Amino acid sequence: MKVTDAVVLSEVTAGYGRRTVLRGLSARLPRPGVTTVVGPNGSGKSTLLGVLTGIIRPAGGTVDLGGAGRIGYVAQRDAVSDALPITVREAVSMGRWASRGPWRRLTAYDRAVVETCMAALDLTPLAAHRLSTLSGGQRQRVLLAQGLAQEPDLLLLDEPMTGLDATAARQIAGVLDQERARGVTIVHVTHDPAAALRADHCLLLDGGRLLAEGPPATVLHRSDRPAG
Numbered sequence: 001m002k003v004t005d006a007v008v009l010s011e012v013t014a015g016y017g018r019r020t021v022l023r024g025l026s027a028r029l030p031r032p033g034v035t036t037v038v039g040p041n042g043s044g045k046s047t048l049l050g051v052l053t054g055i056i057r058p059a060g061g062t063v064d065l066g067g068a069g070r071i072g073y074v075a076q077r078d079a080v081s082d083a084l085p086i087t088v089r090e091a092v093s094m095g096r097w098a099s100r101g102p103w104r105r106l107t108a109y110d111r112a113v114v115e116t117c118m119a120a121l122d123l124t125p126l127a128a129h130r131l132s133t134l135s136g137g138q139r140q141r142v143l144l145a146q147g148l149a150q151e152p153d154l155l156l157l158d159e160p161m162t163g164l165d166a167t168a169a170r171q172i173a174g175v176l177d178q179e180r181a182r183g184v185t186i187v188h189v190t191h192d193p194a195a196a197l198r199a200d201h202c203l204l205l206d207g208g209r210l211l212a213e214g215p216p217a218t219v220l221h222r223s224d225r226p227a228g
């Protein structure tokens with residue numbers, strides 16, 4: 001696989017069936033580095049993450065992950081059933097399925113990764129609790145721990161800070177800083193300008209098109225102004 005210093009999207013067109021969402025999107029995301037994706041509701045941010053995961057196959061254009069092998073994906077909390085009758089430890093362990101396959105017995109290494117990821121997000125005391133008994137912010141931390149347990153090169157996050165209090169948001173930001181320092185490439189959809197500003201790079205989408213890309217301060221300034 002080709003190894004570059006970037007994830008490169010070239011003229012990507014993608015959507016759902018006959019519904020086109022992303023239209024001719026070209027962008028270059030630093031690798032390693034943190035890229036935030038901002039834009040109004042429905043502008044195609046989650047669809048872009050779907051393309052990067054490979055779940056959504058572009059109808060046109062190309063995606064070059066720059067050699068990123070393992071991809072971790074952390075969904076919006078709403079997208080995940082809170083009713084699953086599993087514990088926090090079981091949910092985080094699901095992050096190991098990507099390398100082991102579902103229903104396989106986890107190795108000692110897998111179990112150690114799961115414990116480390118729970119500890120990083122202060123989930124160890126909740127390890128035996130059912131997901132359904134957790135608060136929204138705690139569940140959000142479980143989803144991130146599950147993403148980290150995949151030991152990804154490329155970590156894709158869909159609004160991981162939504163609805164979190166300041167302490168939990170700071171904690172997640174700290175964990176993402178650590179991952180970035182370890183060389184993980186992070187792509188992060190957010191509506192939070194403070195989170196977007198901390199990134200290395202920012203993409204502004206509108207109507208499925210790239211309106212601007214570059215340093216967050218410049219791009220966010222652009223997003224404050226009416227398009228045109």
Ligand SMILES: Nc1ncnc2c1ncn2[C@@H]1O[C@H](COP(=O)(O)OP(=O)(O)OP(=O)(O)O)[C@@H](O)[C@H]1O
Pocket residue numbers: 016019021039040041042043044045046047048
């Ligand atoms: N599974 C789907 N089938 C058909 N259309 C979809 C599907 N998922 C999203 N869409 C449509 O694609 C468009 C872009 O949605 P997407 O979720 O990518 O936007 P977004 O920028 O992430 O929005 P938000 O900020 O609200 O999360 C929307 O018009 C949405 O209705």
